[in-house]
Structures are given as structure tokens and as C-alpha cells.
Amino acid sequence: MLMSRPLPLLVLLLLLLGTLVATPQGSQAQEATADGSSAAVPVERANARATLRTFLRGWAEADEANSADRPLVIRRIVETLDLSELPSHSRNDLGETLAYLLKTEVLDKHALINYERISDDPSAPPHVVLVSPSGLRVVVGPDERGDWRFTRETVRNIQSIATEFAGRGTVAGVYSVEHLKPPAVALRDALPNWMTKPALVLYVYQWIGLAVLAVLVLVIGRALVYLALALFGRRLTATGLVTEADARYIFNWPLGVVLSMGLWWAFDGWLGLPPPAMRITDVITTLVFGVAAIVMLNRFINVAADRLMVLAGRTETKFDDLLVPFARKSAKIVVTLVGILMILDNLGMDLKTALGTLAIGGLAVSLAAKDTVSNLFGTITIIGDSPFQIGDWIAVDNVEGTVESLGFRSTRVRTFYNSLVTIPNANLISAVVDNYGMRRYRRYMTHLSIAYSTPTDRMEEFCEGIRELIRQHPYTRKDFYFVYFHQYGPHSLDILLYMFFQVPDWGTELRERHRLNADIHRLAKQLGVEFAFPTQTLHLLRGQAETHPDGTPVSDAEAIAGALERSRATVSDIVGRTLGPPGVLPPTVNFAHPHTLAPQMPGAPKAP
Numbered sequence: 001m002l003m004s005r006p007l008p009l010l011v012l013l014l015l016l017l018g019t020l021v022a023t024p025q026g027s028q029a030q031e032a033t034a035d036g037s038s039a040a041v042p043v044e045r046a047n048a049r050a051t052l053r054t055f056l057r058g059w060a061e062a063d064e065a066n067s068a069d070r071p072l073v074i075r076r077i078v079e080t081l082d083l084s085e086l087p088s089h090s091r092n093d094l095g096e097t098l099a100y101l102l103k104t105e106v107l108d109k110h111a112l113i114n115y116e117r118i119s120d121d122p123s124a125p126p127h128v129v130l131v132s133p134s135g136l137r138v139v140v141g142p143d144e145r146g147d148w149r150f151t152r153e154t155v156r157n158i159q160s161i162a163t164e165f166a167g168r169g170t171v172a173g174v175y176s177v178e179h180l181k182p183p184a185v186a187l188r189d190a191l192p193n194w195m196t197k198p199a200l201v202l203y204v205y206q207w208i209g210l211a212v213l214a215v216l217v218l219v220i221g222r223a224l225v226y227l228a229l230a231l232f233g234r235r236l237t238a239t240g241l242v243t244e245a246d247a248r249y250i251f252n253w254p255l256g257v258v259l260s261m262g263l264w265w266a267f268d269g270w271l272g273l274p275p276p277a278m279r280i281t282d283v284i285t286t287l288v289f290g291v292a293a294i295v296m297l298n299r300f301i302n303v304a305a306d307r308l309m310v311l312a313g314r315t316e317t318k319f320d321d322l323l324v325p326f327a328r329k330s331a332k333i334v335v336t337l338v339g340i341l342m343i344l345d346n347l348g349m350d351l352k353t354a355l356g357t358l359a360i361g362g363l364a365v366s367l368a369a370k371d372t373v374s375n376l377f378g379t380i381t382i383i384g385d386s387p388f389q390i391g392d393w394i395a396v397d398n399v400e401g402t403v404e405s406l407g408f409r410s411t412r413v414r415t416f417y418n419s420l421v422t423i424p425n426a427n428l429i430s431a432v433v434d435n436y437g438m439r440r441y442r443r444y445m446t447h448l449s450i451a452y453s454t455p456t457d458r459m460e461e462f463c464e465g466i467r468e469l470i471r472q473h474p475y476t477r478k479d480f481y482f483v484y485f486h487q488y489g490p491h492s493l494d495i496l497l498y499m500f501f502q503v504p505d506w507g508t509e510l511r512e513r514h515r516l517n518a519d520i521h522r523l524a525k526q527l528g529v530e531f532a533f534p535t536q537t538l539h540l541l542r543g544q545a546e547t548h549p550d551g552t553p554v555s556d557a558e559a560i561a562g563a564l565e566r567s568r569a570t571v572s573d574i575v576g577r578t579l580g581p582p583g584v585l586p587p588t589v590n591f592a593h594p595h596t597l598a599p600q601m602p603g604a605p606k607a608p
Contacts, residue, residue: 041147045080046141048127049118051148055080056113056159059103059177069573074099074180082149085156085275087265087282088346094278097184098158100177102150104140105162106130108174122146132161151282161355163198184271209271210281215262221260225251241430250303254296261289283347297335301328325378326406351366352388356549358545376426380404387428392437393506403437441477441500449492456528463495465523474517475503475512477593 034569043291044054058077065073068126078095080103083092086094105474107113110130118127136157142148188205229247264285293392311355317371350394388394394413409421427524448466450459477500486496503509522530546554554562572582579586 003365020185040181043144044076047120047122049115049126049265050146051080051140052113052118052127052129053058053115055150056101056103056107056175060175061179062180063175063177066468080415081147081155082143083155085152086278087286093182093184094273094275097182098155100182100185100276101162102138102154102158104170104177106158106165108170109165109168110171110173111229112173121370122148126151132157132164134160156275201519202273206271206273206277213267213271217255217260217263217267220263221256224462225253225256228255234585250296250299254292254299257292258289258296261285261292262497286343286346294336294339297339298332301331301335307571329407350417378411378429379406380409381429382425385434388435388437391505392435394436395434396423396428396431412507433604435504441501441502444513444516445488445496445498445499446488448495448497449489449532450495451523451532452491452493454493454529458527459493461493462524462527465527466495466520469516469519469523470499473512473516475508476502476516477502481591482589490531491534 028175043050045051050112055077060082062073062077074096075092078092081099083091083095083098103299107129122142126139129138129140131137131385133453138154138157138161139151140148141151141493186201192206193205195208197204199207229251264281268278268281268285274548305324308327310322372419384387388403390403390406393401394403396413399413399415399421401413401421404412404420404426406412411428413421413423414419435521450462454462463483463485467481470483471478481499482496483498484496485492485493501509501512503512523529546559574581
């Protein structure tokens with residue numbers, strides 16, 4: 001079950017490894033009591049006499065101990081050295097090497113140590129054990145807790161003092177521990193003399209060892225990556241979490257670097273580097289390891305976000321299309337910041353002090369970055385309120401276009417003339433955002449101008465044909481539309497077309513407008529309806545005066561009265577044919593039934 005999910009297990013392993021790297025290890029980690037105070041100073045390091053006795057007698061105890069107890073005894077010996085300047089991952093191995101050198105190549109070549117002459121007063125000043133010919137000192141002193149150890153300066157100078165004492169013989173009477181050599185000392189003693197000579201701070205074999213180790217760990221690290229991909233690649237892709245290309249993208253060089261640095265930390269203690277050189281290599285390897293781990297996790301976030309974007313594209317809502325890019329950026333920032341803090345912590349920086357300084361300067365930072373903070377809150381508000389989504393057509397202030405991306409600070413809108421406008425998210429909180437993309441219906445209103453010569457019945461037939469087109473087109477709103485003879489224009493009879501499209505985007509709207517307009521044009525051709533264009537027609541009429549049957553001229557008053565009577569009779573005939581009997585009130589427009597201008601049936605409501 002667990003092996004079927006190697007990717008999550010690998011990520012968990014990396015997180016645990018980072019935690020171990022960032023946690024103080026070895027003998028230098030201070031224990032805390034239940035109330036949070038530091039643990040009491042051990043009796044074996046309560047003063048200078050006790051520390052020296054623990055250090056020197058410990059080697060005899062280690063020699064007499066069995067193989068199971070010997071590491072614990074040697075650990076007590078190593079704890080008498082202040083190794084706080086050494087990398088946490090190498091304090092045990094390198095501390096054992098330095099303790100051995102301090103015993104066999106420094107103290108054993110100096111003099112027998114009389115414990116009775118050493119103060120056992122915990123409040124006494126630091127005890128100087130010896131001073132080398134060049135002035136380097138071996139000192140046992142208390143730290144801030146009163147824990148007496150060989151000081152950091154002493155640890156830093158052990159190899160240099162050993163080099164100065166190389167020509168001296170061992171003092172008679174000291175306890176020999178030659179058979180307890182650490183691997184680093186055994187390796188040095190097995191090399192030719194020319195390789196153990198000093199050269200630019202280090203020994204020759206140490207320079208050679210650094211170069212060989214660097215090449216080996218890089219080659220082995222790369223080989224392990226290829227081996228892992230070969231062994232687990234199919235199983236990894238079979239889970240469906242990532243593809244083979246994604247696995248190579250995530251793990252190719254970052255995992256190789258991570259494994260290489262792990263191998264370096266496992267074997268660099270064999271070189272027996274002095275603490276200053278060890279510190280330099282630790283800074284370099286820690287930075288390389290941290291950067292590689294951050295890059296690998298960021299690549300994993302990219303792959304996961306791409307997979308989520310594919311899943312988001314299959315959903316109807318676009319909210320996840322907006323949320324996934326924001327989550328990608330947020331996760332990358334969190335991973336990068338945590339990684340940087342872990343790197344700094346492993347390099348020995350006091351994060352509590354650094355974070356306290358940041359807290360003190362928080363006010364100044366917030367004042368200087370108030371716009372950034374406002375934009376960040378604007379981003380959160382936009383995601384929570386969702387006034388628009390990626391791909392929506394919006395109009396805000398004087399900007400109109402399609403939403404292209406949402407960032408921490410701003411929203412990018414692609415205008416219809418293809419420029420990219422960046423709007424601070426803080427402005428969007430108080431701005432009026434007109435989201436055309438959220439329209440359920442998209443209105444279309446126009447006037448169809450037909451020639452004055454069009455017969456009335458042909459015009460009504462044309463209007464009803466347009467209504468039927470609206471009813472039959474698939475993307476038109478069927479419950480609300482108007483097609484009526486609207487007005488007499490200067491050069492035409494104007495028919496109002498007022499309707500709505502029910503489409504998901506602007507491109508579909510344009511296509512459906514085209515289809516409807518083209519069908520209206522075809523309908524007009526078939527019905528013989530001509531569209532008007534601006535014209536002027538001048539009619540010259542030569543009339544003749546109206547006369548009675550007997551030939552006498554009709555007076556103006558008689559002509560007007562006759563015209564009025566004929567007009568009333570004509571109107572009564574027209575209304576009777578179009579609306580039905582007098583006093584019948586046409587019903588309101590009902591979109592559940594076809595539009596009609598036919599005469600009303602009996603039983604229709606009477607006019608008030």
C-alpha cells in the first residue's frame with residue numbers, strides 16, 4: 001500500500017530530512033527541563049578539574065568498554081569540547097577526530113596533567129592547560145550555563161597545535177589509545193608522507209580528498225537518480241499522480257544534488273578538516289542542498305498545479321481557474337521562505353533574534369509596503385467575493401477587456417485592442433466592476449429599415465417571419481423579444497428588432513448574430529422586401545379642382561367635410577379588419593403564444 005505512493009513518501013522524507021538538518025544535533029544541543037529552563041550542568045563538566053578528568057580518563061574507559069558501550073563513552077569525551085562552530089551533521093565524527101588529536105598529539109606530547117593542581121571552583125576563571133610555541137592556547141572554560149568545556153578557540157586550533165608538536169615525542173606515563181584511532185586519523189596515517197604535509201592551511205591529502213569526494217558524490221548522486229527513475233519510474237507513473245516527463249522534470253538534477261550533498265555529509269568527516277575549513281564547506285553544501293530542495297519542491301508544486309488546472313478546466317465554474325494560479329504562487333512563496341529559514345537556521349543564525357528584529361521593524365515595513373498589503377487583501381477579497389473569473393469580459397473605470405490573470409498585487413486585463421492593462425487589486429475593492437461575462441442574456445437591438453413602397457401586409461409578414469426565426473434559432477431567448485413596425489424614418493419604414501442571445505461568450509454571440517442577420521436577409525429576399533437607403537423623390541402633380549355632378553365647383557368647406565367623412569369610414573374599415581369589433585381590447589403580449597396582429601375573437605376583454 002505504501003510503496004504504491006512513492007511520491008508522497010519521498011516528499012515526506014525530504015521534509016523530515018530538512019527538519020533534521022535544521023535541528024541542533026549532537027552533544028551541543030541543550031536539553032530543557034519541563035519548566036523551560038536549561039538542564040543542570042553535568043557533574044563531569046562542573047569545573048575545570050572535572051572536565052579534564054572526564055576527558056583524559058574517558059579514553060581509558062573507552063578502551064576497557066565493550067563494543068556496544070564504547071560509542072557512549074566516546075560521546076561523553078566529545079561532549080567536553082565546544083563544537084558549536086562545527087556543522088551539526090558532522091559534530092559526532094569530526095568531534096571524535098578532534099578529541100583524539102587533542103589527546104594523542106597535543107596533551108600527550110606536552111606533559112602529565114596533575115588534577116590536584118587544577119581548580120575545582122565553578123566560579124574560577126578559565127584554566128589555561130598549555131600555550132604552544134606560536135602562542136596558541138588550550139583552554140578549559142565555562143559557557144553561559146556554567147558548563148566547562150574546551151573552548152571554541154581551542155577546538156579551532158587543535159590541528160594547528162598538533163602540527164607544531166609533530167616533532168615531539170609522547171610523554172612517558174600517558175595512557176596510549178593508538179588502537180582507538182578514528183577513521184580520519186587512520187586514513188591520514190596510512191598515506192605517504194608527502195600527502196600529509198601542510199599546503200595552504202590544509203594538508204595535501206585533504207585537498208586531494210576534497211576534489212575526489214566532490215567528483216564521487218556528484219557522479220554517485222546522478223547515478224542514484226537514474227537508478228531510482230529506472231526502478232520506480234513505472235510505478236510512479238502508474239499512480240496517475242505524475243507522468244514520466246513530470247518525474248524527470250521534478251527529480252532530475254535537484255534530487256541528484258540533494259543526494260550528492262547527503263553523501264558529502266556522510267563522508268566529509270573522514271577528511272579530518274579543521275573547523276574553519278569544515279565551516280566553509282558546510283556553508284557551501286548547505287546552500288546547495290537548500291536551493292536544490294527548494295527547486296525540487298517548487299517543481300513539484302508546478303506539476304501539481306498543472307494537474308489541478310486540467311481538472312479545473314473540466315468543471316463548469318471558473319472559480320477554480322482563478323484559485324489554482326493563486327494557490328501555486330502562495331505555495332511557492334511559503335516553500336521558499338521556509339526553505340530559506342531552514343538554511344539560515346542550519347548555518348547557525350539566531351532565527352529568534354532575526355524574527356524579533358523583523359517584528360520590531362514590522363511597523364516601518366508595513367508603512368513602506370502599505371500599498372502591497374492593500375493589494376494582497378484585495379486579492380483575498382476578489383477570490384472570496386468572486387466579482388469576476390478568468391476569461392470574463394469586464395469593464396472597470398476606463399478599462400474594458402478580458403481578465404487574463406490574477407496575481408498577488410494586481411489583475412491583468414487584455415483589452416480588445418490587445419494591450420495588457422494592470423489594475424491594482426486594492427482599486428478593485430472599491431471600484432464598480434461591470435462583468436459582461438456574467439450576463440445570462442446578451443441584448444441585441446437594431447432597426448430594420450425597409451422601403452416606403454413595401455405593402456403593409458408584406459411588412460407584417462416580414463415581421464412575423466423574423467419572430468419565427470427567433471423562436472427557431474437555438475441560442476435565442478424565447479420568452480422575451482419584440483419585432484414591430486416602430487417608426488416612420490426619413491427615408492424608410494423602421495422595424496424594431498429587440499431580442500436576446502443566450503450564449504456563453506462573445507465569440508458565440510457574434511456568430512449567432514451573423515446567423516440571425518443572414519437569415520433575416522434571406523427572408524427579405526424571399527418575401528420581396530427591399531431595405532431602404534437614403535433617397536429623395538420629387539413628385540410634381542398637376543391637379544384639377546373637384547366639382548359636383550352638375551359641374552359646379554365644390555367649395556373648400558364641402559371638400560374638407562367630405563374628406564373627414566371618408567377618412568373616418570376608411571379608419572373604421574381598417575380597424576375592424578385588424579382589431580375586430582369596436583371596443584375590443586387586445587391582450588398584452590404573451591410570449592407563450594406566437595405574436596399576432598389578427599382581429600380579436602369574441603369574448604376578448606372590452607376597452608375601458
